[in-house]
Amino acid sequence: MTVIEYDGRILVVDTGLMFPTAEMLGIDLVLPDFSYLRDRADDIEAIVLTHGHEDHVGALPYVLREIGQPPVIYGGLLTVGMVRSKLDEHKLGDAPLQELPAGEKAQAGPFQLELIHLSHSIPDMRAVLITTELGSMLMTGDYKFDQTPVDGRPADIARLAEVGRDGLLLLCGDSTNADRPGIAPSESRVGPALLETFSGCEGRIIVTSFASNIHRVQQVIDAAVKLDRRVALVGRSMRKNFNIASNLGIANAPSGLFIQPREIGSFPDEKLVIISTGSQGEPLSALRRMANNDHRDVELHSGDTVVFSATPVPGNERAVNETIDRIYEIGAKVVTAQDAPIHASGHGSQEEIKLMLNLTKPKYVLPVHGDYKRLRLHAELAHSVGIDPANVFQGRNGLPLEIDENGAGFGEDIHNGVMFVDGVNIGEPDDAALRDRREISADGIFIVVATISSDDGAVVADPEVIFRGVAFLEEAGALVEELKDVIEDSLEDAAEAGTRELHLIQEDLHDAVGKLVFQKLRRRPMILPVVVEV
């Protein structure tokens, strides 16, 4: 998510999200921290979306709900279609979402906007050209220079060259594959490889890929048609995205090709291609369920071939490997991108990044969309094509790049980091609740309830000791009895000493119980004393 400001007015490019890692206990989604916009809602002229991937549009419902609706939200055709569907689900169907066709210009306050068509692993990917009185900047979004894209529309290199000829002030370019030499393979190379892979299969074919990679799904469908196999789309997002793309004329299939998932069981294996979600090993995905005998309609069996037409996103390697190994355990076959060229990255490699730099000839370069390593490698590519290293900036989230007639430089750190979505709530990652979750999930929790007289602090009911998440407690009964003794001693000491402040009594209980528990278990579970006066 990028905020562009000029003359007090604001343009927002993309509103992406991240998915939580295993350490983010119980967290549903990770959002950019957009609190900077909270008091600036009236200054926002527009939100522009480069393409429909979650890491570029996923936070939009939260931005609209927390910040309010901007005058307009622009994007390409499929982007608008996919985002409209998402906003409908969030009951935000009234958002001012609008297609801005590539090449057309739109004015939003002091910003003149133009979308420039590029290729990526989702159709209708658009760079955003933003022109103000000071000059122009280009946000590339995610791109590759695919010379033979599946839809026959390569990146608009001519327009990028014009932008360069007219003078570009700033390029913010995708760094995802800045560590890869050469050029990314064309998406259209994948189709023949899929066809060849399928041709060698005797039983069922299950293909998994990103549901938003419409051209990939299209190529799977085309290969199925050539081999006279019927197709079933399995997984909610697979069906949803194909329907959206199909309604927009971006994808198509011969009528009668599709069968319903529930019909799969009654169809001959050798006449079937199943296209499924789950290429990243997601625990609840259709593929993982099929592999674990946990899917309503499909159960994998030996004779099946599962084709991974995708590579693991960094961090997902273990989940993907677990899925693959489960399929081997069943006795089915697995084909991955290591076995055949059945995947092509949507991000350009080093030669494409250099081509972008040479076409647009920016004065300033701010590599974006990558970790520190790839931002640095992108910067080095910029140096290598002759851009003054002093004009190449290595930024980080929340560090604003400020440009005026005299030059460019980083301003003061405003905000960085992320917000967590937990159920219906949004909050800070350092929330005490998450520390508590980590503490309890490591060692468990002991709850101690003591009931004392409000007259003299005397114990008026047996203390209760309850624990949860304390592992392998074979001698639980004995420990609880010992703890009750310790609790009664502590309460009697407090009564004798005339201590009547509940928080002091609770502190003493906490320390006494914690000490004995550590002696016995060599662990420090959370100790939660509750003292009730009657």
Added chain:
Amino acid sequence: MTVIEYDGRILVVDTGLMFPTAEMLGIDLVLPDFSYLRDRADDIEAIVLTHGHEDHVGALPYVLREIGQPPVIYGGLLTVGMVRSKLDEHKLGDAPLQELPAGEKAQAGPFQLELIHLSHSIPDMRAVLITTELGSMLMTGDYKFDQTPVDGRPADIARLAEVGRDGLLLLCGDSTNADRPGIAPSESRVGPALLETFSGCEGRIIVTSFASNIHRVQQVIDAAVKLDRRVALVGRSMRKNFNIASNLGIANAPSGLFIQPREIGSFPDEKLVIISTGSQGEPLSALRRMANNDHRDVELHSGDTVVFSATPVPGNERAVNETIDRIYEIGAKVVTAQDAPIHASGHGSQEEIKLMLNLTKPKYVLPVHGDYKRLRLHAELAHSVGIDPANVFQGRNGLPLEIDENGAGFGEDIHNGVMFVDGVNIGEPDDAALRDRREISADGIFIVVATISSDDGAVVADPEVIFRGVAFLEEAGALVEELKDVIEDSLEDAAEAGTRELHLIQEDLHDAVGKLVFQKLRRRPMILPVVVEV
């Protein structure tokens, strides 16, 4: 960990462990489930260890403590040295640990034992040849056929050929790299690549590798000597393992080469090589601490070059990438095995697995040490060299392979799976405590304390509502007040209805509180009602 039985007597080969994944909340270590041995302790003739890696010896202290001491524990020289040090730490210094030199034979009950030298990423790796009246079996352990190992002692191919000539009944072979074509690069290829990498460094050099890879550490030391740099060993296991190997004559360094970690700061950067633990991105490792300004003696800075002379073990990719990216953020350089040939796997590739099969000519083959995928690929390699597919077994943990004069086949599943170590305790993975940890770590916990009269069930003190791990609860006060109303209503209903069983009152409280919490938070935290009668 493999149990071999003949005539009622038992031989154990290796006692490895695994490290917990992020989902195993609070778990310290994962052990093989060795409960099968619990009533058979007296039948154990010996434990034999192939090599000193944790996944082959790490569970030994737990086995000795839970099952008891066997008559003898055999291993190679370094294996015995490393395991002795480990057992001393566990106060098991009296274990009957003994070197069995390669080629010597030992009798343990009905088992004749011989260790055969192979090469691996730790010195003194030994296959175990076990001969009974029925025939011989070979457990390869982890191996590669390195023709130019650093210590000049290649695998004893001649002895393997003799084993094949004499007739081998069963081969249990390492499957780790059964998916890699060709042959693993020699360890001695790494030294020149390290020297070349170091030669291009102007500042400090920090090399990270597995601490047990003594020959790798030796090659780093040799390169440092050639470049006239001093060496500091950083990280407890790095110092410990080098000391053990050095005392056994397996590693050596010129006197005066080493400096202490605390001297690093006062030494010129360009005269220094630091050898550190942390190649797998372990959170508490020396490298990660150095990168996070959290190490007592060393802080990384720009000008440093960090050399990863290791590749991530599957599952560790994200932790390693995080470490690398943190080093880029600091501005230091990173060299990995993708940039230069500074790592060589310790496991043989497909041609080596085939060579092992052809040398030993086993009647039966049981691929071991790999996931289902690699076990199957290993089986296919066995088919490819002409072994009857009916004699190649694809097993799993706990499924015994039974062999007699008439043939071989799987017996009844005995035990499979693992045990978890949590603090001082060992238990089952499906322990309720771990389910509770998962539940609380996802959504938190509400504790409700109600105090009622033992006479008539009337409420005699205000209910208490305490919560932990409930995220972003801005309206906590209001929710607690509402919950107290619900609790009092529930208690009054129970009193009116004459319900006096505490567990029924608690159930009602649980349901009433859970319902309101879900309405408000769209979450299902654990609800723990405690009713105290006074």
